[in-house]
Amino acid sequence: LLVGNKKDQCKFTLPASIEAFRRWRGGDKLDIRMLAGPQGTGHPCEARAAHGFAEIDDQVVNAVSDWIKRQKP
Secondary structure, three states: OEEEEOOOOOOOOOHHHHHHHHHHHOHHHOOEEEEOOOOEOOOOOOOOEHHHOOOOHHHHHHHHHHHHHHOOO
């Protein structure tokens, strides 16, 4: 599972790089969930910015827990 933020401006995790990462990682075997929230504040690579999923903790938790529930034992 890869959870990303559509508004992430960190140069290492830009939304535009997700597809390249998917291909590198193994194609269709990687589930990707792109979330959206506020841009946040501060440096774009820090926790209070979109990179740190600022103000959308509930969306992150829901995305991860829903993914876990769908996994086969």
